């Protein structure tokens with residue numbers, strides 16, 4: 193029973209300002225090299241995120257759900273799993289995907305609107321970014337179970353938001369994962385709002401991590417803006433899943449600094465003071481302060497990383513300013529392995545239309 | 551008269567219904583402080599309090615199932631599904647319970663509830679935000695399926711849906727939310743089950759509903775230049791279906807094209823074509839044609855204009871209607887052109 197109970201308070205290693213807490217938790221502290229890598233990925237990830245937001249203003253992206261503020265969770269998740277492990281992201285996980293090494297233009301295809309999924313899921317072990325909420329948690333569970341059956345040793349990590357934990361699919365996924373001992377880690381990024389609906393209206397549970405108990409899924413809650421804690425807890429969760437002990441649920445307490453998407457008006461439902469309070473817990477600044485305190489990051493390192501992020505953004509900007517190559521008949525090419533007679537007919541109709549009015 | 555958008559008309563309809571009947575409750579995702587992602591419920595919580603218009607946990611099956619119980623308990627829930635494809639988690643509740651409760655209880659229980667769904671495309675939405683799901687609902691006996699195409703109908707039909715003793719799936723064409731018209735609300739238009747002739751004509755009947763109605767009207771304008779005098783019939787409710795208006799029109803014009811945004815295969819247009827053929831066979835000078843979206847999953851925004859049936863595709867169908875003595879090879883080729 194004790195095993196199933198998440199800690200009463202979120203696990204944290206760093207104070208809001210990035211100094212080490214006096215009484216560190218029991219999870220092993222990730223090594224400094226990994227934390228420096230995490231810092232680098234978070235800085236690049238944030239720059240990617242602000243660039244993507246800017247692209248919405250230029251009309252280059254139809255919509256963008258920002259991850260600003262959630263970099264510790266997204267980068268931490270990717271660094272905690274291996275390249276052979278699968279990620280099941282939602283629309284918000286762009287920073288996780290660029291951290292995984294997916295081409296940023298391919299990450300943005302869904303949101304730019306040229307393809308539903310721009311990258312090859314098998315090449316990256318990343319499922320398509322999922323829009324219908326919580327549905328991907330079941331897919332992650334099934335895939336994790338498949339990997340277990342094959343004895344591959346790979347696990348799956350499913351991302352989900354606080355709001356989506358109310359969907360039936362999430363509960364079915366926890367249950368299936370526990371019953372089939374599927375090696376899957378569920379990472380709830382509790383950013384406190386589902387569009388406009390605050391956590392209090394979403395769940396009356398003492399924590400979202402507490403939802404594991406009823407299904408027999410061990411869980412932990414962690415300060416999602418503390419990159420050291422996120423990495424420590426996720427590393428343990430992944431080890432648990434990989435060991436054959438079944439699923440693990442992690443609730444990361446974090447905050448999205450921007451609106452739900454660029455199309456949303458967050459001032460309708462949350463106060464500026466609340467946003468400011470979270471700004472003081474900024475995950476990038478906290479890790480930077482910690483690394484500098486440990487002597488693991490110099491001014492020169494920081495400016496080199498900042499320059500790398502600028503270059504990344506500039507390259508992305510240049511590529512996104514070109515119009516994507518679109519082939520209208522793509523509409524018909526991947527509905528079935530072999531197009532039906534009707535689809536062949538419709539393809540011909542479209543081709544004829546394109547000739548008449550190109 | 552001031553111009554009113556369809557979104558404002560729907561908001562006013564909810565406002566008036568909440569005001570007139572204490573049993574009416576509005577709930578769903580983000581319908582409270584935010585006023586809904588399309589602002590259809592804007593200001594309702596402020597005006598009526600959060601016991602009349604409220605946010606729920608994020609769970610569509612939960613929302614609809616909860617509404618079933620509330621309706622059994624004497625309330626008249628009006629729920630919002632945020633987007634078409636996000637109603638699918640609730641499909642079990644809708645198909646198995648909402649549609650069947652009256653029948654299962656031999657009329658002892660009824661479900662006066664409304665499920666509002668912003669549907670269809672043309673707004674550049676990412677995947678799962680643009681499905682035309684009307685056929686699923688229309689194929690499910692026990693549901694009424696309504697879809698307004700004008701501002702006046704949006705108001706009137708939503709009021710009627712809320713007052714209806716049976717469950718209504720109320721499909722709101724999102725690309726028409728910002729369409730405007732000069733109307734004084736409140737007002738009442740034709741009742742459920744009555745189609746509207748939006749334009750009278752002699753040469754052919756174009757049957758459309760929801761987001762396809764403006765396309766049909768624009769096609770009629772364009773076709774006028776080519777000598778076609780088109781009649782445009784707006785179904786308004788798919789269930790109940792107005793055989794009378796459609797039949798009378800086609801008997802007069804002798805030709806019929808059905809326009810819908812949804813994929814054509816096994817869609818509502820197929821039903822319309824079959825009914826017209828059954829009732830008007832001896833008046834028809836040409837086969838009944840369908841103009842629809844392709845039979846593909848709704849495309850990414852940058853390709854959606856190739857999918858959506860526009861004026862040109864309707865005009866193309868008109869060309870084919872003329873050739874009644876020389877059948878289009880596309881209808882004869884088994885398997886069609888490669």
Ligand SMILES: Cc1ncc(C[n+]2csc(CCOP(=O)(O)OP(=O)(O)O)c2C)c(N)n1
Pocket residue numbers: 284323324325352353354355356357383385386387452579608610632636639
């Ligand atoms: C089944 C389903 N219902 C509704 C939506 C519309 N929707 C998109 S995002 C969102 C809020 C999700 O909040 P949360 O799970 O907390 O994740 P976050 O966006 O905050 O990361 C809603 C309601 C959806 N995508 N899928």
